[in-house]
Amino acid sequence: MAKILQMPIQTGKIGVFDSGVGGLTVLREIMAHLPTESLLYFGDTARVPYGDRSQTELLRFVREIITWMQGQGVKMVVMACNTSSALALETVRAEFDMPILGIILPGARAAAKAGRRIGVISTVATANSNAYKQAILEASPVAEVWQVGCPDFVPLIEKNRIDDPYTRAVATDYLKPLMAANIDTLVYGCTHYPHLAPLMEQILPPSIKVINPAQSLVSAMAKELDMLGLRNTQSKPDIDFYVSGDPIKFAKVSGQLMGFSSQVQPVSLSVLEGLAIAQSV
Numbered sequence: 001m002a003k004i005l006q007m008p009i010q011t012g013k014i015g016v017f018d019s020g021v022g023g024l025t026v027l028r029e030i031m032a033h034l035p036t037e038s039l040l041y042f043g044d045t046a047r048v049p050y051g052d053r054s055q056t057e058l059l060r061f062v063r064e065i066i067t068w069m070q071g072q073g074v075k076m077v078v079m080a081c082n083t084s085s086a087l088a089l090e091t092v093r094a095e096f097d098m099p100i101l102g103i104i105l106p107g108a109r110a111a112a113k114a115g116r117r118i119g120v121i122s123t124v125a126t127a128n129s130n131a132y133k134q135a136i137l138e139a140s141p142v143a144e145v146w147q148v149g150c151p152d153f154v155p156l157i158e159k160n161r162i163d164d165p166y167t168r169a170v171a172t173d174y175l176k177p178l179m180a181a182n183i184d185t186l187v188y189g190c191t192h193y194p195h196l197a198p199l200m201e202q203i204l205p206p207s208i209k210v211i212n213p214a215q216s217l218v219s220a221m222a223k224e225l226d227m228l229g230l231r232n233t234q235s236k237p238d239i240d241f242y243v244s245g246d247p248i249k250f251a252k253v254s255g256q257l258m259g260f261s262s263q264v265q266p267v268s269l270s271v272l273e274g275l276a277i278a279q280s281v
């Protein structure tokens with residue numbers, strides 16, 4: 001595939017994407033810690049969940065999204081999605097001529113610093129990839145890692161069923177093997193899961209440290225922006241939201257989860273799919 005060359009500029013937006021509302025937990029950290037950056041958020045809500053997709057499918061989606069973001073003039077892309085980071089990051093980094101950051105390495109490093117008996121909850125695809133386990137063990141060879149795939153979480157969170165006894169029962173069940181393993185640290189290995197924090201805080205013993213990889217990702221972003229001379233110093237940043245599914249539904253759920261309302265614009269799947277075809281010829 002040919003690389004598309006483009007000169008990034010400081011005032012360009014940072015593209016942030018996920019399958020749905022999960023990446024908003026990353027967006028929240030970026031807004032808090034890099035408040036002068038303009039952002040472009042894309043939620044692939046027509047194709048959520050990503051967690052049971054094959055690597056071939058995910059690579060196609062991720063290539064389409066990054067190509068589309070390049071067309072929007074972004075200066076950096078942030079995969080606010082662990083599943084994409086686990087299965088597609090390395091490949092697309094070699095294909096695109098722009099900084100692309102994933103969330104797993106920063107999360108794994110933070111976990112390795114925080115504890116020794118580490119539980120990672122994630123999508124099934126992320127768990128099967130062993131990406132967290134490998135990255136944690138690289139950072140701390142003495143660590144022990146337990147990974148649990150939690151396929152029911154994303155559909156429940158996309159419907160904002162957080163304060164729901166069913167979700168509580170599901171969460172208790174997923175955490176059981178980790179409690180039995182006596183973990184000291186729990187990693188939210190899917191960006192949707194920090195939305196569950198109010199529920200998790202009720203279920204988890206307070207002695208367990210909880211790692212939200214987005215916090216370390218934002219530090220990595222800051223370093224990368226400085227290194228590339230791409231920090232935005234303009235004072236009036238803005239945020240654009242786009243989804244491949246229903247913009248009204250996304251605006252409603254994101255408003256409930258984040259506490260602010262936003263204008264959400266549609267990007268049709270045929271536009272995205274066309275980009276992948278154009279790239280491969």
Ligand SMILES: N[C@@H](CCC(=O)O)C(=O)O
Pocket residue numbers: 018019020022023048049050051052080081082083084123126154189190191192
């Ligand atoms: N936000 C997700 C994607 C989840 C999904 O769509 O299954 C992640 O971090 O992996």
